[in-house]
Amino acid sequence: MTATYLFTPEGLAALTRHAATDTLFAFDLDGTLAPIVADYSAAQLDEPVRTALGRLVKLAKVAVITGRSRKDALTILGLEPHLLVGNHGAEWPAREGARDRQQTGLCSKWRDRLSAMLGQVQGVEIEFKGESVSLHYRKADDTEKALALINVAIEKLEPGPKRIGGKFVVNLLPMEALTKGEALVAAMASFGLKRAIFSGDDLTDEEVFKLKNDAVFGIHIGKDDQTAAPYYLNNQSELLGLLNAMVGILETERNVQDTA
Template identity: 30%
Template sequence: MREQLSAELLTALETIAGADHLLIALDFDGTMSPLVPHASDARPLPGSAAALSALGQLPETTTALVSGRALDSLRAVATPDPETLLIGSHGAETWTGPDGAPLTLTSQQTDLLRRATDAVQQVVDAHAGTVLETKPAGVVLHTRTADDDVAAAATDAARLALDQLEGAHITDGKRVLETSVISADKGQGIRSLRKYTGATAVLFAGDDVTDEHAFAALEAQDLGIKIGDGETSADHRIHSPEELVLVLERLLELRRASAQT
């Protein structure tokens, strides 16, 4: 099935597989896992999970998940290996091991989060099929299970209410509207992981508009892979999470061969 991957992408994988220290950072929903109506039902495709786990066991190779999910939610659905580093809540939460400092909010941020949550709850109560999700530093309006017209109306109503809250950072995603009381994005997550690991090259794959911050943080020696449709600054594009399995399996082959030379 490898012929599904373009010659240009295969060449790029061959190049990055030889990095002195490779960081493989992946979004989860729509990337390792197909998108599903209910977020709690998401699971990584077995091939992606197996390949990422095997990559994490190779010398000078670090794996990471960089997700919009809160860390607890990400752990529940992705069941990552202990060695896998985690960035959650679009960069607001970071897990680099048991000694890492937990996220803490100021009293002002805590109050702002309460008011943002109340605003989104009022929208959910008035729009059938929409769902509220709370995060340690934010609140999310989910509209994937609502009719299209209801989803659009709910998103507009939530944005109008949240725009009145000074200090609230609003981000659009695929059928979600996210609000955080901390200014953070996946690009910051990629930069912090690069610094923490000392990676000489980074591979990042993602599918959503929020992943564009991560693509923008990549450097000349890195590799960005966009999954699905939509404008992107990524170097390469594949069409589905199923194709990501092929990418990771090929990278695993190449990285193993590089480690043996």
């Protein structure tokens, strides 16, 4: 099945049918709400996107589900959505005070093992994120060789991690950690909402699109023949148009209710 471009009469009609004040509006962060930048630590929301997202937050429940830590993501967002889930679905707000010790303990053990095995490999960076560990190899001169060495090192971890690929990054999570798909379903349940709209651009977001759940309206950021999402936008710069469309639909619905 190929995805349909969202900004067509059919696409917008489908969005309008699905978007309501009792829909959960969920988004990935990097490459979706925020443009991808070369320096990972310099990512931020464009001001018009932040403003539009702020309006959406006042009209309906908004969740951000990201591979970053919650702390990192909050800084980039510059505003608080109703729910922010970090570490690819594994890090939830309730755990902030006492972060899941078993998960973080295991990840810190992996970090030490990986540092011993990969510490000397050129261009490989090990990022410990509490509930997950990310191995970045974008800066390697030979990215294929770096990935091969990363794979060998991962094989030696005990117990073995759940592995999620990305753009020049391999993410490792404990087997029992929630995926983004499981996190979205849990988020809908926690708000008591039966429908969601989710936008994302990366491999980890396919965990949501693959749910094949009619209640979840999937939008892939970027045209991609491999995505399981039914709809797509051409690139991240169209996200502002999407947010404005969502706000417009909800404001119209509210006005109709006010005059009824």
